[in-house]
Amino acid sequence: MNGPRIGIIGSGMAGLACARELTNRGYRPVLLDKGRGVGGRLATRRAGDGLRFDHGAQYITAETDGFKAEIDRLICEEAATAWELEDRSVFTGLPSMNALAKGLATGLDIRRETEVVALEECAGSWRVHSNDRAFEFNRLVMTVPAPQAIALLGRSHALSEAISAVRLLPCWCLMAAFSDAPKSGIRVERSRSGPFSWISREAAKPGRQEAAGSQANAYVAHASPEWSQDHLEFEKRDVERLLLELLCQQLNVDPASATHVAAHRWRFAKVSVPLGMPFLRNSNATLYLGGDWCLGARVECAWQSGQAIGKALPEPDA
Numbered sequence: 001m002n003g004p005r006i007g008i009i010g011s012g013m014a015g016l017a018c019a020r021e022l023t024n025r026g027y028r029p030v031l032l033d034k035g036r037g038v039g040g041r042l043a044t045r046r047a048g049d050g051l052r053f054d055h056g057a058q059y060i061t062a063e064t065d066g067f068k069a070e071i072d073r074l075i076c077e078e079a080a081t082a083w084e085l086e087d088r089s090v091f092t093g094l095p096s097m098n099a100l101a102k103g104l105a106t107g108l109d110i111r112r113e114t115e116v117v118a119l120e121e122c123a124g125s126w127r128v129h130s131n132d133r134a135f136e137f138n139r140l141v142m143t144v145p146a147p148q149a150i151a152l153l154g155r156s157h158a159l160s161e162a163i164s165a166v167r168l169l170p171c172w173c174l175m176a177a178f179s180d181a182p183k184s185g186i187r188v189e190r191s192r193s194g195p196f197s198w199i200s201r202e203a204a205k206p207g208r209q210e211a212a213g214s215q216a217n218a219y220v221a222h223a224s225p226e227w228s229q230d231h232l233e234f235e236k237r238d239v240e241r242l243l244l245e246l247l248c249q250q251l252n253v254d255p256a257s258a259t260h261v262a263a264h265r266w267r268f269a270k271v272s273v274p275l276g277m278p279f280l281r282n283s284n285a286t287l288y289l290g291g292d293w294c295l296g297a298r299v300e301c302a303w304q305s306g307q308a309i310g311k312a313l314p315e316p317d318a
């Protein structure tokens, strides 16, 4: 194949959507991700004893025809399923949220555990440095959260200035399992004053009913943006202790019955001030910036942004 060599930083939903669109058009993009797996915030944490926690996005909504078609394909591949949640029809990954990303990643060239630490633009192409090697690309797509894109580009870059108003809120997540706990289902806490914005028993989600043992009493609890911001720089073990106490109060469970407790900090969890357009590119169209932060705080927004970049890049032979 002739045409530019394209690199994509990030294999979350935006990077994967972009890569799939480009692959359909005859490109063979290379994705670089610092994570051990794919999916970014479409994340599932595995722990001992068969425990599994969806600690990032909980469900997805599909409002546009293109994303609905993508979800239908994932449902056919048994990587997603419908979920009647309160009064809404949403979707979740099967058997966990990360399956959605894995379904999209099939066949792509993804270099995991490859953290990009520096970028150099030279003569219209990009040299991308990871910890142990450098990659050369003619076109570079960055789908990392906006503050991380600014850190890589430098504050004085024209695109950094253009995205400096974008804001993402943090989220501390608690993953806990109990030897015994009420078999309650999903609790969505929407109070602005409460400590949690979301509490779910993992086995109450569709496709997870077969869960047995500790997984039957495995919970994910997301602290509210306000609580997370107030405790942003706390030590992880202190957050685990504080959130476990709060969760046990809510569930009416003895903290001593916890068999597993872990916290994860999402420094950039949900977009509160989006850019307002699907992506940005530099003046010579060699650098593209995208991600959920372009359009809003949802997985579908990330998909729309990545897809729009994939469509905007020129034909491989152009």
Ligand SMILES: Cc1cc2nc3c(=O)[nH]c(=O)nc-3n(C[C@H](O)[C@H](O)[C@H](O)COP(=O)(O)OP(=O)(O)OC[C@H]3O[C@@H](n4cnc5c(N)ncnc54)[C@H](O)[C@@H]3O)c2cc1C
Pocket (backbone or CB within 6 Å): 009, 010, 011, 012, 013, 014, 015, 032, 033, 034, 035, 038, 039, 040, 041, 042, 055, 056, 057, 058, 059, 060, 061, 114, 115, 116, 117, 143, 144, 145, 148, 171, 173, 222, 266, 268, 269, 270, 290, 291, 292, 293, 296, 297, 298, 299, 300, 302
């Ligand atoms: C706790 C939480 C709950 C949420 N709940 C929902 C929900 O219920 N429904 C919903 O629709 N959305 C939800 N969201 C938002 C949703 O997860 C995101 O909108 C979406 O997944 C973002 O995709 P993305 O590709 O834009 O970014 P990301 O998923 O963040 O992907 C960016 C990728 O870039 C990689 N990366 C970053 N820096 C570098 C670097 N220097 N080098 C290499 N790789 C790098 C990261 O490892 C990551 O894989 C939630 C998010 C969180 C955190």
